[in-house]
Amino acid sequence: MKYLIAFLALIAPASAVLGNQVALDSEVFVERSEEQADGSVTVTLEEPTRVVPGDNLLFVLTYENTGAEAAENFVVTNPMPEAVVFVEEIDGGARYSVDGGTVFGALAELRIASEDGVERNAQPADVTHIRWTLTEPIPAGASGQLKFRGVVR
Amino acid sequence: MSLGKRQHLRFIALHAPLLLAALSPVCLASQAQAAGTLAGTSIENTATASYDDGGTTVTVDSNTVSLIVDEILDIAVNWDDPGDVSVRPGELDAVLKFTVTNGGNGPEPAILGIDSNIASDAFDPTAVTMFIDTDDNGVYDVGTDTLYSPATPPTLAPDASITVFLLGDIPASTADGERSEVELTATAATGSGTPGTVFAGQGEGGGDAVVGSTGATADDSGFYAVVDAALDLTKTATVLDPFGGATQVPGAIITYRLTAETTGSGALDNVVITDAIPADTTYVDESITLDSTGLTDTADADAGTYDGSGIAVTLGTVAGGTTNIIEFQVVID
Known part of the structure; x- marks a missing residue:
């Protein structure tokens, strides 16, 4: 019996992984732009060992359907880290929340109640959550990336 | 939303110059925030996905990326x-x-x-x-x-x-x-x-x-x-004898003129001009004038006094560039 419990403990996480047909991977890069001698600007991406306020970050989410079946109604939500100001989403099609994840919509449709009680249009800096909803199922074996930019406050 | 194949980061790097225009205003904005996120703060990013897997909704979290904000x-x-x-x-x-x-x-x-x-x-x-x-x-x-x-x-x-x-x-x-x-x-x-x-x-x-x-x-x-100031004091005398001349005889009136010229960009405080009545002369009562205005001999609201041995005019604070003229009269004994 003792051995059985140990065995179950071992397979429990493994079965959870098997059930996760779609894997989601998060990466963050720092974009450093450097002006070259000829006046052109080269942008390099680094996996940061350190960041400082003002650094431009590129967030890359990679999803991959490792299962045998298509995954439908795929929705990815990324809450903005508190110390990062949202700048832009790269491929388009994301919806945003400016109220901590309750209401999602196009940024132009969202309003913010400012301190003096007057509403104003939401700005990128107001974004608290980004959400992508894929309209098509992810076929088995397919993968893709979702990207957005932010700046360290 | 495209469902494109996995894109390599090289792709982003190649297209990055096109995005610079969009980035630069952000850089300015972030500089406007003074100190920014406190050093030592951890930035953690985790995304969550959900999808339908044959009728069941499955939720999956991504790995968490942690960055530390440097000083x-x-x-x-x-x-x-x-x-x-x-x-x-x-x-x-x-x-x-x-x-x-x-x-x-x-x-x-x-x-x-x-x-x-x-x-x-x-x-x-x-x-x-x-x-x-x-x-x-x-x-x-x-x-x-x-x-x-x-x-x-x-x-x-x-x-x-x-x-x-x-x-x-x-x-x-x-x-x-x-x-x-x-x-x-x-x-x-x-x-x-x-x-x-x-x-x-x-x-x-x-x-x-x-x-x-x-x-x-x-x-x-x-x-x-x-900022300093200096005082130049010049004394001149004019004699008027009883006969309308300028001879120094008993009964002649001597009018003394003290010209106090303050120079410099500063001011002088507590300026008092004093002059003793010469021997063998007698002060003419109430004869002190400051810049042609008569002053009384008694110590009162005006600047002039006569104490029995000499006259004093209190100018107080005098700014550089000011010239004050004090006159008084004595009679030769």
């Missing part, structure tokens, strides 16, 4: 006096006021230094000391504000400022209109240098410390201007 070292110095600080020759502890600001995102001690020996100015103050405005009232308070010690430099919180007073003695040999430049330098104790220089492991919270755009050192100059 930026930035220092600013500003001379706060509205203009040259007026001093007098020989004045002690003349005060110049500066602000030192920590523009970084971690608490940082500021090492202060003075250069009072600037070559291009007219004089150098002596015995220059630095005091920290301990009670933060913007005014130097003897006995309250703390003498700066290099062994215990003041530590500034992120975005915080301190007021630093420079106290210098003005040499007695200085002349009206001479200026002196004194420079205050403040440097982050962790280090300074070319922006981007990294001091590994020396940042707040165990991360690195990175030199910010100011180079983590800054200076500004304050100025003293000597």
Whole structure:
């Protein structure tokens, strides 16, 4: 019996992984732009060992359907880290929340109640959550990336 | 939303120049936020996905990426006096006021230094000391504000400022209109240098410390201007004898004129002009005039007095460029 419990403990996480047909991977890069001698600007991406306020970050989410079946109604939500100001989403099609994840919509449709009680249009800096909803199922074996930019406050 | 195949980061790098225009206003905005996220803060990013797997909704979290915010070292110095600080020759502890600001995102001690020996100015103050405005009232308070010690430099919180007073003695040999430049330098104790220089492991919270755009050192100059004044006093006499001539005979009236000319850009305080009545003459009562206006002999509201042996006219504070004319009369005995 003792051995059985140990065995179950071992397979429990493994079965959870098997059930996760779609894997989601998060990466963050720092974009450093450097002006070259000829006046052109080269942008390099680094996996940061350190960041400082003002650094431009590129967030890359990679999803991959490792299962045998298509995954439908795929929705990815990324809450903005508190110390990062949202700048832009790269491929388009994301919806945003400016109220901590309750209401999602196009940024132009969202309003913010400012301190003096007057509403104003939401700005990128107001974004608290980004959400992508894929309209098509992810076929088995397919993968893709979702990207957005932010700046360290 | 395209469902494109996995894109490589090279793709992004190639297209990055196109995106620069969109990025640059953001860079400006982030610089406008003063100190930014505190050094040592952890930035963690986790995304969550959900999808339908044959009728069941499955939720999956991504891995969590953790980044630590390093310490930026930035220092600013500003001379706060509205203009040259007026001093007098020989004045002690003349005060110049500066602000030192920590523009970084971690608490940082500021090492202060003075250069009072600037070559291009007219004089150098002596015995220059630095005091920290301990009670933060913007005014130097003897006995309250703390003498700066290099062994215990003041530590500034992120975005915080301190007021630093420079106290210098003005040499007695200085002349009206001479200026002196004194420079205050403040440097982050962790280090300074070319922006981007990294001091590994020396940042707040165990991360690195990175030199910010100011180079983590800054200076500004304050100025003293000597404001002095001098008084030239000239005395002339006019004699009118009883016969309409100018002979000095008994009964002749002598009118003394004292011309007090104040020169310089400063002012003189408590100026009193006195003159004794000469022997063998008698003062003509109520004969004092100041700038052609009669003054009474008694000590009262007006500036003139006669005390039985001499006259006195109290001018008080006289600005440079003023000329006062005092006249009084005596009769030869």
